[in-house]
Amino acid sequence: DxxxxxxxxxxxxxxxxxxxxxxxxxxxxxxxxxxxxxxxxxxxxxxxxxxxxxxxxxxxxxxxxxxxxxxxxxxxxxxxxxxxxxxxxxxxxxxxxxxxxxxxxxxxxxxxxxxxxxxxxxxxxxxxxxxxxxDISSVEKISNRVAMLHRGKIILECPVEEMWHQQNKIFNQFIHGEVIDS
Missing domain, CATH: 3.40.50.300 (P-loop containing nucleotide triphosphate hydrolases)
Structure with a gap:
């Protein structure tokens, strides 16, 4: 740290x-x-x-x-x-x-x-x-791992190929262009 x-x-x-x-x-x-x-x-x-x-x-x-x-x-x-x-x-x-x-x-x-x-x-x-x-398309092309931050905290971390299979409400809202709930 x-x-x-x-x-x-x-x-x-x-x-x-x-x-x-x-x-x-x-x-x-x-x-x-x-x-x-x-x-x-x-x-x-x-x-x-x-x-x-x-x-x-x-x-x-x-x-x-x-x-x-x-x-x-x-x-x-x-x-x-x-x-x-x-x-x-x-x-x-x-x-x-x-x-x-x-x-x-x-x-x-x-x-x-x-x-x-x-x-x-x-x-x-x-x-x-x-x-x-x-840019999710770029993330998929250049990454081995992905982490998503929300309000200063990591809410998702996984290999990039597993990204689409995550059951994370905030991640799914982001991907679908929806307003992210608090």
């Missing part, structure tokens, strides 16, 4: 091993793509500037982007912004990746592309991903 960690404990025991992909990308408009990715890398004090530049190029390549480190976020499409955010997260070589609604606001083609990218990165990098999503 890390909720009681001090900032110093968090920075020592958690931050070096975990990265996050924010829902809207969270890129700084005033910075280039490379500078945005480098923000995450500067925390890793042991990396030289050349090592950081190499990781920037490698992470962009891994997410299927050309060398766009000198471009600004306003010059990119929504799908490219999402991939830059993922590139920033993987550049630190984390053990764990937390994705906050990775497909929100994307069309079906881009949603499929991001789902496939998450699976590819898990395979190739050996990371463990925690994906927060309301």
């Amino acid at each position: 890390i909720t009681d960690y001090s900032e110093q404990q968090y920075n020592h025991y958690v931050r070096p091993y975990m990265s996050m992909v924010f829902q809207q990308g969270a890129l700084w408009d005033s910075m280039t793509v490379g500078e945005n990715i480098d923000l995450a890398l500067k925390i890793q004090k042991h990396l030289t500037p050349e090592e950081r530049r190499k990781r920037i190029r490698e992470s962009l390549k891994m997410v299927g982007l050309p060398p766009i480190e000198n471009e600004y976020p306003e010059e990119l499409s929504g799908g490219m912004i999402k991939r830059v955010a993922i590139a920033r997260a993987i550049a630190t070589h984390p053990r764990y990746l937390l994705y906050d609604e990775p497909t929100t606001g994307l069309d079906p083609v881009l949603t499929t592309m991001i789902d496939e990218l998450i699976l590819k990165l898990n395979r190739e990098l050996g990371t463990t991903s925690l994906v927060i999503s309301h």
Whole structure:
């Protein structure tokens, strides 16, 4: 349980091993793509500037982007912004990746592309991903296990293939688009 960690404990025991992909990308408009990715890398004090530049190029390549480190976020499409955010997260070589609604606001083609990218990165990098999503279709494609939270508590946890067989009123209301009872 890390909720009681001090900032110093968090920075020592958690931050070096975990990265996050924010829902809207969270890129700084005033910075280039490379500078945005480098923000995450500067925390890793042991990396030289050349090592950081190499990781920037490698992470962009891994997410299927050309060398766009000198471009600004306003010059990119929504799908490219999402991939830059993922590139920033993987550049630190984390053990764990937390994705906050990775497909929100994307069309079906881009949603499929991001789902496939998450699976590819898990395979190739050996990371463990925690994906927060309301998109049940994506959850089915990319997950091994699923957990549903309601009012801050886990109300359902099972292998994804067993998800549809659960006798959970709140889960069933969510799946069928009904108003969830308290």
